[in-house]
Amino acid sequence: MxxxxxxxxxxxxxxxxxxxxxxxxxxxxxxxxxxxxxxxxxxxxxxxxxxxxxxxxxxxxxxxxxxxxxxxxxxxxxxxxxxxxxxxxxxxxxxxxxxxxxxxxxxxxxxxxxxxxxxxxxxxxxxxxxxxxxxxxxxxxxxxxxxxxxxxxxxxxxxxxxxxxxxxxxxxxxxxxxxxxxxxxxxxxxxxxxxxxxxxxxxxxxxxxxxxxxxxxxxxxxxxxxxxxxxxxxxxxxxxxxxxxxxxxxxxxxxxxxxxxxxxxxxxxxxxxxxxxxxxxxxxxxxxxxxxxxxxxxxxxxxxxxxxxxxxxxxxxxxxxxxxxxxxxxxxxxxxxxxxxxxxxxxxxxxxxxxxxxxxxxxxxxxxxxxxxxxxxxxxxxxxxxxxxxxxxxxxxxxxxxxxxxxxxxxxxxxxxxxxxxxxxxxxxxxxxxRLPLTPEEAERIEREAFEAQGFVPQLERLLVAADESPSSKLASRVAGLLAGPRGLPVTVVRVDPAREQRAVGPEAGVEDAVKKAAASAQDGAEQDAVLLDVDVTTRTQPAVGAEAVAAEAKNGYDLLIEGLEPVVSRRGGLHRRVSEITAVFNGPVALVSARGTHHEEPLRGELNILVAVTGTEVSRRGAEVALALARSHRCPLTALYVPGAHNNRARRRRFRALRGQNEAILKDIVQLGDRFGVQVHTAVRVNMSAEEAILRQARLGGHTLVVLGVSKRPGDVVSFGHVAGVLLEEIDRSLLLVASGAPATP
CATH class of the missing domain: 1.20.1530.20 (Na+/H+ antiporter like fold)
Structure with missing residues (x-):
């Protein structure tokens, strides 16, 4: 034919x-x-x-x-x-x-x-x-x-x-x-x-x-x-x-x-x-x-x-x-x-x-x-x-x-x-x-690699860091290095400090050094057969400042924006306008870092003990992936806390026993995810309290130094990440990492 x-x-x-x-x-x-x-x-x-x-x-x-x-x-x-x-x-x-x-x-x-x-x-x-x-x-x-x-x-x-x-x-x-x-x-x-x-x-x-x-x-x-x-x-x-x-x-x-x-x-x-x-x-x-x-x-x-x-x-x-x-x-x-x-x-x-x-x-x-x-x-x-x-x-x-x-x-x-x-x-x-049967070792490795290949963190190819001179900036650079190190991802740092023209010496070298040191520490614990690439860190000096500087650089193509800016919260509550504007101009996923507690004094050397809150949603799972990647790179402990929802009212508490199977399934999924990342995950469940109260209490009792939460962008004049994230930004005394989805969610 x-x-x-x-x-x-x-x-x-x-x-x-x-x-x-x-x-x-x-x-x-x-x-x-x-x-x-x-x-x-x-x-x-x-x-x-x-x-x-x-x-x-x-x-x-x-x-x-x-x-x-x-x-x-x-x-x-x-x-x-x-x-x-x-x-x-x-x-x-x-x-x-x-x-x-x-x-x-x-x-x-x-x-x-x-x-x-x-x-x-x-x-x-x-x-x-x-x-x-x-x-x-x-x-x-x-x-x-x-x-x-x-x-x-x-x-x-x-x-x-x-x-x-x-x-x-x-x-x-x-x-x-x-x-x-x-x-x-x-x-x-x-x-x-x-x-x-x-x-x-x-x-x-x-x-x-x-x-x-x-x-x-x-x-x-x-x-x-x-x-x-x-x-x-x-x-x-x-x-x-x-x-x-x-x-x-x-x-x-x-x-x-x-x-x-x-x-x-x-x-x-x-x-x-x-x-x-x-x-x-x-x-x-x-x-x-x-x-x-x-x-x-x-x-x-x-x-x-x-x-x-x-x-x-x-x-x-x-x-x-x-x-x-x-x-x-x-x-x-x-x-x-x-x-x-x-x-x-x-x-x-x-x-x-x-x-x-x-x-x-x-x-x-x-x-x-x-x-x-x-x-x-x-x-x-x-x-x-x-x-x-x-x-x-x-x-x-x-x-x-x-x-x-x-x-x-x-x-x-x-x-x-x-x-x-x-x-x-x-x-x-x-x-x-x-004619070749699948061995148990192969089955476990294949499942892990296939899962990681479909995840959020393995798909990252290029990271953007919005930094000023604050401790949060140094902690954000540390987070960037831990994420970039295992696969040699390039990292670009953008100055967003409007007062940089008055300073003879800026923080670029310090931020760049923080990324490289964190990346090197992540590579030290990598598998022996892993192909390790040097992490290239570039500092941009844009003619614009703040959100305009980030928007100009973001056009070059990045998979994740890591913000480390202070102040994070405005005096009247909610995100500070500069943080909100920068978050709004980036179309992809955003990781907002706020250094508190020991990390406010020593953002580069303070120990990491991670608590990640999970709810079974896709945004929650993305936050869990980032937390697991940090724990694997830093070889630090990680606890997954199940929180049923944003507002844990009496009706939800009465139904908790009926939801126990679902809770166990969600935590089991996170534990299995941790196994695929090579991280041992401890689990916790707190009931009879709202989600924000559960996170705050577990953070204090567990001695956690970093709380990770997957959130969604909420549209409005000022970007919001929801009720739970807003309370944590106001009240928590530990470092906080909010991993936000790329597209704004429906209010």
């Missing part, structure tokens, strides 16, 4: 396109023909990609098969005149769409790098490295040996047999991390131990593969193996990777943040990312290795940027998936001529190539899993999962073809191998994974 629709459309446009192209391209390259080529590749790739996904195969296989169908293998065999009219073998015309394809390679590697989770590799490093080393070495040796034994007639340039052998070895050894991750994620195995090992091993495979390709390109530039040139390429690659993963990571983050916070035009971050990718690709080209390594490493660094990662990936992915992927993989399919398989010798050689690739990869991954301490069933699953070549193999083969290291026949054989191994992998991996 798809081919019939495509043929019908082509019948309408091809005559005019053929006229536009002229005889043998005499009139030069045609823009209309170029646009038609792109449209056909996009439409066919989309339709076949959709069909592949519906039968459990990756969409990229549909795009590749679409190119094969449009090429000499099918369309060219059935209607050669039409096929040549749409894709004429004219150098100038071909160069136009090849340029899009080459740009597509760079952007595909950028996206692949962004999806590379180095934290996952660190978690399962022993097994992943064992599997990757064996899983790359064995098939690489097989492919290299095959290249050395091929007849000269199969080689594009027999004198460059070494280059061809290196490309064959690389083509047989790399797994497609995109397809592996797709199948593992589809089967909900991404959080399973074996799923993490499979994906981490594919990530390392990819990284090793691009380094090998880059070095092979360096050798190819010299036309032969030269120890001096290879040493230069190796040294240059090592220095490039070392600088990129250290200094470069911070420079990329600073560039992304600068673009986001400085430019007012649309999508400035995307422009900066494309510039970074291009510059790093040019650097790798300058040191004598392929540009794909620079694009891949740029993607890794962009993916590690602690701000705007989801937003960036969504914007980039749309363009890459919709345009560049179908064009690149479609052209790769067009370059493959499966009619060569009519030759018995070529067909047997292709079958041998598929067999060698599958056995080599399966055997290497199986042995690596065994040495990595995995069971036989897990090693079998590894061997099945790592056998997918997919998009990675096609990119490698395309580079080899463009460099003259692979002939068209070898390129077609590799593409056929990539298609067959990739389409065989999903059912094989599903079969192997179904």
């Amino acid at each position: 798809i081919l019939l629709l495509a043929a019908a459309g082509l019948r309408l446009v091809l005559p005019s396109l053929a006229h536009a192209a002229g005889p043998a391209g005499a009139s030069g390259p045609s823009e209309a023909l170029f646009i038609s080529q792109v449209l056909v590749l996009i439409v066919v790739g989309r339709l076949l990609g959709e069909a592949m996904q519906r039968v459990g195969q990756p969409a990229v296989m549909g795009q590749l098969i679409g190119g094969i169908l449009l090429g000499p293998s099918v369309f060219g065999a059935l209607a050669p005149d039409w096929q040549h009219a749409l894709f004429p073998p004219v150098k100038e015309q071909k160069a136009m769409i090849d340029a899009v394809s080459q740009l597509g390679i760079m952007l595909l590697l950028l996206l692949t790098g962004m999806e590379t989770d180095l934290g996952l590799v660190r978690k399962v490093k022993r097994a992943a490295f064992s599997v990757s080393v064996a899983g790359v070495a064995v098939p690489f040796a097989c492919g290299f040996a095959l290249g050395e034994t091929l007849p000269d007639a199969m080689l594009p340039r027999p004198e460059l047999r070494l280059i061809t052998s290196l490309f064959l070895g690389t083509a047989l050894s790399i797994s497609s991390v995109k397809i592996v991750a797709m199948v593992v994620r589809e089967m909900n195995f991404l959080r399973r131990n074996i799923g993490q090992v499979i994906v981490a091993s594919a990530i390392i495979d990819d990284t090793i593969g691009w380094i090998i390709i880059a070095l092979t390109f360096g050798i190819a530039l010299h036309g032969q193996f030269e120890l001096v040139s290879l040493a230069k390429s190796l040294a240059g690659t090592f220095v490039f990777l070392a600088v990129s993963l250290t200094i470069g990571r911070r420079l990329v983050f600073l560039a992304i943040r600068w673009a986001n916070d400085t430019f007012v035009s649309d999508m400035p971050v995307i422009s900066v990312i494309l510039v970074i990718t291009g510059v790093m690709a040019l650097i790798t080209n300058a040191i004598g290795v392929h540009t794909v390594l620079g694009a891949f490493v740029a993607g890794v660094l962009v993916g590690q940027s602690p701000i705007l990662t989801r937003h960036i990936e969504e914007e980039l992915r749309g363009l890459i998936v919709a345009l560049f992927m179908p064009v690149f993989f479609g052209l790769a399919g067009l370059s493959a001529d499966l009619t060569i398989l009519k030759s018995p010798s070529i067909a047997m050689l292709t079958a041998g190539l598929v067999l060698i690739a599958s056995i080599g990869k399966f055997g290497g991954a199986f042995v690596g899993g065994w040495f990595g301490g995995l069971s036989r069933g897990e090693s079998v699953a590894l061997g099945c999962g790592m056998n997918a070549r997919g998009s990675t193999e096609v990119i490698v083969a395309s580079i080899g073809l463009s460099m003259g290291a692979l002939s068209n026949d070898l390129f077609t054989m590799i593409v056929a191998m990539a298609v067959l191994t990739t389409m065989a992998m999903p059912p094989m991996l599903r079969w192997a994974l179904r």
Whole structure:
């Protein structure tokens, strides 16, 4: 059906396109023909990609098969005149769409790098490295040996047999991390131990593969193996990777943040990312290795940027998936001529190539899993999962073809191998994974990680602190550091003190130091395998003051505003007008901090003993999450107090026994939430009193130094957080942290 629709459309446009192209391209390259080529590749790739996904195969296989169908293998065999009219073998015309394809390679590697989770590799490093080393070495040796034994007639340039052998070895050894991750994620195995090992091993495979390709390109530039040139390429690659993963990571983050916070035009971050990718690709080209390594490493660094990662990936992915992927993989399919398989010798050689690739990869991954301490069933699953070549193999083969290291026949054989191994992998991996039962330890960890991933605190990417010179400002900075430390979230501090112009020395350094010290203390207690990033703290000096300063900075995109200002309460009751105005201009969640008791004297050193009030509502749960995150980072005690409601009147007290089951369920939920955060939660219930009285009494009797309460913004001339929060702001003698939802609630 798809081919019939495509043929019908082509019948309408091809005559005019053929006229536009002229005889043998005499009139030069045609823009209309170029646009038609792109449209056909996009439409066919989309339709076949959709069909592949519906039968459990990756969409990229549909795009590749679409190119094969449009090429000499099918369309060219059935209607050669039409096929040549749409894709004429004219150098100038071909160069136009090849340029899009080459740009597509760079952007595909950028996206692949962004999806590379180095934290996952660190978690399962022993097994992943064992599997990757064996899983790359064995098939690489097989492919290299095959290249050395091929007849000269199969080689594009027999004198460059070494280059061809290196490309064959690389083509047989790399797994497609995109397809592996797709199948593992589809089967909900991404959080399973074996799923993490499979994906981490594919990530390392990819990284090793691009380094090998880059070095092979360096050798190819010299036309032969030269120890001096290879040493230069190796040294240059090592220095490039070392600088990129250290200094470069911070420079990329600073560039992304600068673009986001400085430019007012649309999508400035995307422009900066494309510039970074291009510059790093040019650097790798300058040191004598392929540009794909620079694009891949740029993607890794962009993916590690602690701000705007989801937003960036969504914007980039749309363009890459919709345009560049179908064009690149479609052209790769067009370059493959499966009619060569009519030759018995070529067909047997292709079958041998598929067999060698599958056995080599399966055997290497199986042995690596065994040495990595995995069971036989897990090693079998590894061997099945790592056998997918997919998009990675096609990119490698395309580079080899463009460099003259692979002939068209070898390129077609590799593409056929990539298609067959990739389409065989999903059912094989599903079969192997179904045979692996879930262990109790895995079940507990999976439940915890899945819950945290859907929570409020794990979704934070960037924090904003509104500060003055008060103790509340220092305590707010401490809270920000404890929240930012475990994941290296960037923190921005905005001065809101209207009298700052009269002071020679402001509190910025003190506030910044407080954030960094709290973040460092939170990281000291982090898990051993956690990937810890430095917390970047920036102080802004806005031309405006107060609410205007916060509003100007908030436009740059923040997930949580932490306010530490004094006075918090006005003389007539309620929030102070400055606090109210700042709270009102921030559209997202707000954490209002008021330092009292011991924290008023020592906001940075006073002990934390946290009391969080819970009611079973969503806002209450958000407050509990923040309290648990603070307790985990500071390793301090936490008590959850159940309060039935804002006004605990006599009717509610008479119904308390009937509500006991609900009370127990709410507290049990908080205790389970604490288990997932790794925090032991003590519980308390106080009856026969209002919620505010219960909180005040428990705070005194329990010796708590910080009370956390989830609240909602209430609209009005002055922002309000409700009756209970208002009473606590007026009467409590301990530090108070109010965690408010983003949108105002209905009064």
